[in-house]
Structures are given as C-alpha cells and as structure tokens.
Amino acid sequence: MGRFADLETCAELTLEHAREAAASLVSMRAFLDWASFTARPEEGAPKVLLAIAQLAQASWIDGALYVDVTGDDAVTKISIFADYGFGIRERLLPLARLDAPFDEFVRAVRLSPKLIAPFRGETLAGSLILTPPDAELGEEKDLADIAIAESSLLDDPNRTVPPPPAAAVTKPPPSVPEQSGVHTHPTVRRMVAVRPEALRSGNDD
Numbered sequence: 001m002g003r004f005a006d007l008e009t010c011a012e013l014t015l016e017h018a019r020e021a022a023a024s025l026v027s028m029r030a031f032l033d034w035a036s037f038t039a040r041p042e043e044g045a046p047k048v049l050l051a052i053a054q055l056a057q058a059s060w061i062d063g064a065l066y067v068d069v070t071g072d073d074a075v076t077k078i079s080i081f082a083d084y085g086f087g088i089r090e091r092l093l094p095l096a097r098l099d100a101p102f103d104e105f106v107r108a109v110r111l112s113p114k115l116i117a118p119f120r121g122e123t124l125a126g127s128l129i130l131t132p133p134d135a136e137l138g139e140e141k142d143l144a145d146i147a148i149a150e151s152s153l154l155d156d157p158n159r160t161v162p163p164p165p166a167a168a169v170t171k172p173p174p175s176v177p178e179q180s181g182v183h184t185h186p187t188v189r190r191m192v193a194v195r196p197e198a199l200r201s202g203n204d205d
Contacts, residue, residue, distance in 0.1 A: 011044025
C-alpha cells in the first residue's frame with residue numbers, strides 16, 4: 001500500500017499522494033479501500049477526487065474515463081468506468097462507498113474546480129458526473145468515422161448511378177372526330193308517289 005495508508009484523514013491528501021494512487025490499477029484499488037475506511041463527514045473526503053482526477057493521465061487505462069458520484073446525507077458512492085464510445089462502458093474499479101455526505105463533494109467541486117482538473121464536473125439527474133475535456137470530441141469523432149461523406153459518393157468514377165425514375169403514365173384523352181363538314185350518316189330523302197293515270201293524261205295532250 002502507498003504512503004497514503006499512513007494518513008489519518010482524507011484532508012491530509014496531497015497531489016503527490018494522488019499521483020501515487022493513480023499509478024496503477026493495484027494502487028488505485030488500495031487507495032479506494034483506504035478512502036472507504038478513512039472518510040468521515042467534514043474531514044476532507046472530497047479530496048479523494050484529487051486522486052481520481054490523476055487517472056486522466058494514466059497510461060494503463062484504455063478509453064475515456066467516466067466517473068459517476070452519487071449519494072445522500074450519509075454516504076457517497078463513487079463509480080469509475082472506462083468509456084469506449086458508442087455507449088459502451090466498463091466498470092474499471094470496484095464501487096467505493098465513503099461515509100461522508102454527497103453534498104460535500106458537490107460543494108467542493110463547485111467552489112474549487114481545480115480539485116478535479118482536467119476533468120469537468122456536471123450535476124445531472126442527482127449525480128455528479130466527471131468527464132475528461134476531450135470526451136465530447138471523442139464522441140463526435142466516433143460519429144464522423146461512421147458517416148459517409150456526400151462528396152465521396154459523387155466523385156467516385158466507378159459508382160453506378162441509378163436511372164432516373166420513370167415518368168408517370170397517364171391515360172390519353174378520348175379522340176374527338178374531326179368536323180370536316182361532310183355528313184357521316186346517309187341522307188334520307190322523301191319521294192312523292194305519282195299515280196299512273198296522271199302520267200297518261202299528260203301524254204294524251
């Protein structure tokens with residue numbers, strides 16, 4: 001166990017102790033065990049975050065860090081995850097339970113942001129979330145890696161361009177016969193009947 005094991009309160013933690021705790025997975029586990037045993041209300045419990053912040057520089061951690069601090073008036077719980085992007089997170093260290101009010105941690109981060117540098121603190125849904133400054137940039141990069149640039153689709157000479165959609169076919173209107181002035185129906189003529197006697201009488205004269 002590191003030299004922090006000889007400390008009687010969390011208030012005695014220094015930056016040197018914090019860096020020593022963050023040096024490896026084993027030393028960080030030992031530090032959280034010590035903090036869980038040592039932390040008491042109004043005795044500097046939020047200084048535990050000083051060691052957690054040093055994990056941002058730790059070479060033994062893959063992925064971005066995501067720290068979730070929750071609690072109530074009696075106990076504060078600290079969960080440390082490795083964030084691999086796309087919503088994939090893996091618990092990096094066991095859950096730490098400290099016998100100190102959660103409000104002490106929120107107040108300490110608000111009054112002294114350097115305590116968690118280079119992390120950023122944000123209160124979200126009753127939790128204090130600590131993330132490195134490049135976390136959002138990493139998420140944007142993940143999205144950029146899977147996005148297809150429109151220009152790459154247009155400039156590819158081997159790209160097969162689909163044919164344009166066929167025009168809609170409409171039913172042609174019914175044809176109208178041309179009005180040429182010529183009757184298209186037979187003409188019915190009325191014939192006057194002539195009696196044979198009338199014809200003979202005319203010839204006799």
